[in-house]
Amino acid sequence: MLRTLVIAAHPDEPEIYAGGTAALLARAGHAVKFLTxxxxxxxxxxxERLPLARRxxxxxxxxxxxxxxxxYDIWDVHDGTLEVSVEARLKVLAEIRGWRADVVIALHGHGPGHPDNRAAGRLVEDAVAFATTRNVETGRPPLPRQPLCLTMTDYAALSFHRGELAVDVGPVLDAKLDACLxxxxxxxxxxxxxxxxxxxAPAPGDTVKGRAFVARHWAPFLEATDSHRPALAARYGAEHAARVTHAESFALAPYGRQVDEEELRHLLPLFPA
Structure with a gap:
C-alpha cells in the first residue's frame, strides 16, 4: 500500500485540485491523507470565524x-495568517514523516495569488529538504527516502503551471464533484x-444541479483540454488521451525524490501498462 499526502492551504483545495487523483488512489487500495x-x-x-471554522x-x-x-487534518491557524517560518516548516516536516509519505502533492510555492497558498507551497518545499535528515528532529522518525513531490495548479498558477503529468479522472468525476459540493x-x-x-447556485442537497453548477464554474480544474493531451498520451496512449474529458494536471517538483518513468508508475499506480 502506498501513502500519499496532499497538502494545501484551505479546506476544499485538495478536493478541486487533486480530488480525482485521490479518489483513484483510494479505490486502488492506497492510503491518502489531506492536510490544510x-x-x-x-x-x-x-x-464569523469560529462557526465557519467548525462548519x-x-x-x-x-x-x-x-x-x-x-x-483529513486541518491546522488551527487562522485563514490569511499562514507564514513561512522555521516553526511551521518543522510542523509540516513532522506531518510528512508521520504519514510516512511516498508521494506529497502540494501547491506551487512561488508566483501570484493567495498568500496562504504560496506559503503552503513554500513550507512543503522547505520541509521536504529535511525529510530524511535524522538530526532535524520533529518527534517523528526520518523517512528512509525522499517522497516523490508533485505540484498541483490553483487559480493563480494556471498561467505558469507545467502540466508534465496528467491523470484521467473521468471514472471518479462524480466523487470529485460530490466532494466539492x-x-x-x-x-x-x-x-x-x-x-x-x-x-x-442550487440549493444544498440537489446533487444533480450541484454537480452541473460546479462542473460549469470550475471547468479549468475539471475538464481536459488540449494542454493536457501530450501528458495524457505519454502515459495512456494517444487513442485513450483523445477520449479523456476530465483530467487533473501536476508538475514534477524540482525538490524531493527525482524518479525515472518506472518508479513514477510504481509510486502513482494510475496508468495502464
Missing part, C-alpha cells in the same frame, strides 16, 4: 467520505458570491 495548513475561517461573506471542518470530513480519503460554504456560497453567480 489553515482552518479556512476567513472564507465567507457573512459567517468547514465538518464539510471536509464529508468530502473525505465522498473520495475515500483516509484522513460537500464544501457548500465555498462552492455554493462564498466563491459564488465572490465571482458574482450566487443567485445561480
Amino acid at each position: 495548513l489553515t482552518n479556512g475561517d476567513a472564507g465567507h461573506h457573512h459567517m 468547514r471542518a465538518e464539510e471536509a470530513w464529508q468530502a473525505a467520505d465522498a473520495l475515500g480519503v483516509t484522513a 460537500a464544501h457548500a460554504s465555498q462552492f455554493l456560497e462564498y466563491a459564488a458570491w465572490q465571482r458574482g453567480f450566487l443567485d445561480d
Whole structure:
C-alpha cells in the first residue's frame, strides 16, 4: 500500500485540485491523507470565524467520505495568517514523516495569488529538504527516502503551471464533484458570491444541479483540454488521451525524490501498462 499526502492551504483545495487523483488512489487500495495548513475561517461573506471554522471542518470530513480519503487534518491557524517560518516548516516536516509519505502533492510555492497558498507551497518545499535528515528532529522518525513531490495548479498558477503529468479522472468525476459540493460554504456560497453567480447556485442537497453548477464554474480544474493531451498520451496512449474529458494536471517538483518513468508508475499506480 502506498501513502500519499496532499497538502494545501484551505479546506476544499485538495478536493478541486487533486480530488480525482485521490479518489483513484483510494479505490486502488492506497492510503491518502489531506492536510490544510489553515482552518479556512476567513472564507465567507457573512459567517464569523469560529462557526465557519467548525462548519468547514465538518464539510471536509464529508468530502473525505465522498473520495475515500483516509484522513483529513486541518491546522488551527487562522485563514490569511499562514507564514513561512522555521516553526511551521518543522510542523509540516513532522506531518510528512508521520504519514510516512511516498508521494506529497502540494501547491506551487512561488508566483501570484493567495498568500496562504504560496506559503503552503513554500513550507512543503522547505520541509521536504529535511525529510530524511535524522538530526532535524520533529518527534517523528526520518523517512528512509525522499517522497516523490508533485505540484498541483490553483487559480493563480494556471498561467505558469507545467502540466508534465496528467491523470484521467473521468471514472471518479462524480466523487470529485460530490466532494466539492460537500464544501457548500465555498462552492455554493462564498466563491459564488465572490465571482458574482450566487443567485445561480442550487440549493444544498440537489446533487444533480450541484454537480452541473460546479462542473460549469470550475471547468479549468475539471475538464481536459488540449494542454493536457501530450501528458495524457505519454502515459495512456494517444487513442485513450483523445477520449479523456476530465483530467487533473501536476508538475514534477524540482525538490524531493527525482524518479525515472518506472518508479513514477510504481509510486502513482494510475496508468495502464
